[in-house]
Amino acid sequence: MLATAGAYSLLFLGVSMVMAQEYTSVREVRQDEALARDFNLQGEYLAESGDAKSGMQLIADGGGKFRYVIYRGGLPGAGWNTGEFRVLGTAAVDGENGLVFKAEKIFVNGNERAIENAPEQKATWRTERPERPQGQAGQGQGQGGQRPQGQAFGAFPRVVIEGMRMRDTEVTFTKTQRRSETFGARAPEGAVVIFDGTNVDKFEPGAKINEFQMPQGQGQGGNRPQGQGPGPAMPPGFGNTLWAEATAKPFEQKPYTLHVEFMLSYMPTKRGQERSNSGVYIDEAYECQVLDSFGLELANNECGGFYQISAPSINMCFPPLTWQTYDFDVTPPKYADGKKVANARITVKHNGVVIHDNIELPKETPGKKPEANEPRGVYLQGHGNKVQYRNIWIKYND
Numbered sequence: 001m002l003a004t005a006g007a008y009s010l011l012f013l014g015v016s017m018v019m020a021q022e023y024t025s026v027r028e029v030r031q032d033e034a035l036a037r038d039f040n041l042q043g044e045y046l047a048e049s050g051d052a053k054s055g056m057q058l059i060a061d062g063g064g065k066f067r068y069v070i071y072r073g074g075l076p077g078a079g080w081n082t083g084e085f086r087v088l089g090t091a092a093v094d095g096e097n098g099l100v101f102k103a104e105k106i107f108v109n110g111n112e113r114a115i116e117n118a119p120e121q122k123a124t125w126r127t128e129r130p131e132r133p134q135g136q137a138g139q140g141q142g143q144g145g146q147r148p149q150g151q152a153f154g155a156f157p158r159v160v161i162e163g164m165r166m167r168d169t170e171v172t173f174t175k176t177q178r179r180s181e182t183f184g185a186r187a188p189e190g191a192v193v194i195f196d197g198t199n200v201d202k203f204e205p206g207a208k209i210n211e212f213q214m215p216q217g218q219g220q221g222g223n224r225p226q227g228q229g230p231g232p233a234m235p236p237g238f239g240n241t242l243w244a245e246a247t248a249k250p251f252e253q254k255p256y257t258l259h260v261e262f263m264l265s266y267m268p269t270k271r272g273q274e275r276s277n278s279g280v281y282i283d284e285a286y287e288c289q290v291l292d293s294f295g296l297e298l299a300n301n302e303c304g305g306f307y308q309i310s311a312p313s314i315n316m317c318f319p320p321l322t323w324q325t326y327d328f329d330v331t332p333p334k335y336a337d338g339k340k341v342a343n344a345r346i347t348v349k350h351n352g353v354v355i356h357d358n359i360e361l362p363k364e365t366p367g368k369k370p371e372a373n374e375p376r377g378v379y380l381q382g383h384g385n386k387v388q389y390r391n392i393w394i395k396y397n398d
Helices: 033-041
Strands: 009-012 015-018 043-049 052-062 065-072 086-094 098-108 111-114 121-128 158-166 169-176 192-195 256-263 277-282 286-291 323-331 334-336 339-342 344-350 353-361 379-381 388-396
Touching: 033 052, 033 086, 043 158, 052 169, 256 277, 277 323, 286 344
Parallel strands: none
Antiparallel strands: 009 015, 043 052, 043 169, 052 065, 065 086, 086 098, 098 111, 098 121, 121 158, 158 169, 192 388, 256 323, 256 388, 277 286, 277 379, 323 344, 334 339, 344 353
16 A cells, blocks of 8 residues: 555644644534534434334535445444445535435345435434433543543534435434444553553654643543543543554564554545555554545455455444544464464454454565564554554553
């Protein structure tokens, strides 16, 4: 994969200085009313009609235009599985609070069929302030002190889309914001913390902390410094973030579990590999893609894929500017007499769902280093974009 030109947005003293269309915080998005509207509409929705449940992902393309996917049974990894029924189409803002949807394709049992002359569906949308979960009063203290996804400072109100029809029944889609079950996971006993938001001591020279974030995460995400403010202190890993383009110092050559949290930038007018691109290179050789693939098809060069080796079994990519998790169980390759005698193996959970189950990695992926019998770290690829990382730790599995 070839690097693309960088596109950065800066925030300094409350003034947004936009160099190109890459937004790294909700606060930046709020500087523009139309941009904020589209960002607010983008996301995941659920609808129920009798015993039937449907999920929808609405993907912003800029300028009031969207793509959408409707899933029968729920959302990917939560009621819908790869290959099951879904509908794809486009949508656009219509007036002050309207949306127009047009279906284009239908997938049944993995087979694609175009929808000819599909009528447009008009719907309306409104926002409502979500109720704060019980015990989340004041600053929004949750388990371990972090707010649930969508309740943090900078989050937008919940969106409700009304008037769409499915199976001749009018349905209401309500926006939901999922949180990975491993989001904010503390490093277990015996683990090595690679990055907790305080320093880059475990990285090779060149790694940089997000210099535009307030100390210990008071900026985007709304996390309080440890020990400050009402409620429990924030857990490790919830301080400042790490910009992509960083290489951790070498690990030991034995099986390990690696936890990584990342946030994709919001780049609605970009497409493909230019839409918030990074990568987690295991042992600096095997790239698990980090890319804004929200709502896209499965491919080995989309989020969660190992380029040229394996596509994820399900697309678990959350919308941009949402914290996401990777959990890797890694068995490094084995060598004898200078030759590789067993391939590396890996299991990957993306946002808590297994997307690769003990697969072999028969070779390195392009972009960094070849396989080798030597200690390596993890490389967080920059690829010209300002993807952010936090709460990174490793636990060796003896």
